[in-house]
Amino acid sequence: MSVAKSGDAVKVHYTGTLTDGTVFDSSVGKDPIEFTIGQGQMIPGFENAVLGMNVGDEKAEINIPSAEAYGEPREDMVIEVPKSNVPPEINPEIGQQLAVTRPDGQPMPVTVKEIKEDAIVLDANHPLAGKDLIFKIELVSVG
Numbered sequence: 307m308s309v310a311k312s313g314d315a316v317k318v319h320y321t322g323t324l325t326d327g328t329v330f331d332s333s334v335g336k337d338p339i340e341f342t343i344g345q346g347q348m349i350p351g352f353e354n355a356v357l358g359m360n361v362g363d364e365k366a367e368i369n370i371p372s373a374e375a376y377g378e379p380r381e382d383m384v385i386e387v388p389k390s391n392v393p394p395e396i397n398p399e400i401g402q403q404l405a406v407t408r409p410d411g412q413p414m415p416v417t418v419k420e421i422k423e424d425a426i427v428l429d430a431n432h433p434l435a436g437k438d439l440i441f442k443i444e445l446v447s448v449g
Contacts, residue, residue, distance in 0.1 A: 310448050311358075312343050314343050315341070316343060316445060316446075318339060319338045320339065320352075321441065323441075324437055325440065330434065349374065351439070352441060354374070356445060359443070360445065361447060362444075365441075367442065368443060369438065371438050372439075383431045386422075387428055388424060389426060401417065404416050406428065415430070
């Protein structure tokens with residue numbers, strides 16, 4: 307049996323839920339996800355849960371506190387943009403997902419948090435920031 311360790315490329319099936327039981331993501335019915343342990347491709351709590359697993363092992367309930375997931379929401383990730391800066395073809399609605407261009411030219415996903423008379427408030431925090439997560443994980447392969 308292969309044991310997952312730092313530096314290994316692994317494939318896992320998973321289901322992620324919130325503490326209220328809401329499923330937010332799953333690989334069930336899809337290809338397993340592949341990542342290399344220790345390269346920061348996954349949230350720390352998820353990587354730590356996979357470490358030491360053998361191929362075929364399942365962990366039914368891994369509790370990952372927000373600090374080991376997407377962290378707490380940050381106020382500096384909430385910005386107010388004048389409506390005059392919003393392209394005319396965009397009609398923002400609360401909860402709508404948009405992409406803005408960062409100063410380095412890369413797109414950044416944001417959520418419309420509030421609509422004011424002359425501005426919109428955009429939240430660039432990860433949608434799962436501040437939430438504790440629960441995962442079911444099955445290690446499919448190592449290497």
